[in-house]
Amino acid sequence: MNKLAVKLDELEIDFELRSTKTVVQGDSATGKTYVYELLHSEYGISSLFFINYHDVEAESNAKMICETLRKMRNKIIIIDQANDVFDTCSELENIVDRDINNHYILMGRTLRIHHNISDMAELEIKNGKASLKYLFPLPL
């Protein structure tokens, strides 16, 4: 099991990642984008890579991101607004779907990406700590 653990001034983030695709869904306003932005702005570690809708709005930029992802290895890639990102760039969706070299944290709902139901989680922010609450247990 992989882990994304980091202590920021505002929040301690402690995510257990069960496999290469973790889908974080749940109600609106539970803090998905908040966590994404916190990590993006403050966590200057090269093992993370970030993508959101703004990054793929321009076709040329989306193509560049696709090229970058194809070459990437052993990173944790966090995609916010994943539904809108994939609706805008289906090539990116295909790359993520097939990629087994990186870990993805996908903030989105009912994605077409192949994943196990045991990889579906909701974000929980409580007492200054953000963690993932998985909706289903790991298969035996």
Add this chain to the structure above:
Amino acid sequence: MFRGIIKEKGVKDMLKLYTESEIPKNRVRETVPWRNYFRKYKITKYLDESDKHIVDVVEKTSLVNNETIQGKFSDMPIGIGSLSEGCKTLLCINHAIKMGEIDKYIFNITSCGGNAISYLATEMAEGSDVIAYLSHGNFGSSLYCNIQINDGTTIYKDATLASNKYIDILLEDTDE
């Protein structure tokens, strides 16, 4: 137990949902409303009590002024752009309702989680029909909404039943 009701003449003002293949062609399709509509129509210029209520209930925080909200996690004022995409989508739909232009649009509400869709179905689709589409099936758990799917004859009062039906259609569409 069947908690839907068959459409009658008097039943109006509901949340009308469509799956991808059934989306009406005669409407302006807002694919990413929280980004495009929100900016294009300068939503924050027109915020009123009904928008405040949306932010209170869905975002569970408060508007400080038209450009600022009380940060929910940071406990300090932050820009209104930090609202969740689901909440911003509802503000866009509310704007279209207030401008009397809701009949022009079909909104993508995929960004809305169950709590936002519940609010949309029970609070906003009351004075006017709201037309929308989405790619998931979490409509919350309200028992007091009016949801119609793909112009069907059943109007669902129970959001869970509506979402079950919607998921069935999504799965059928995927199989095809």
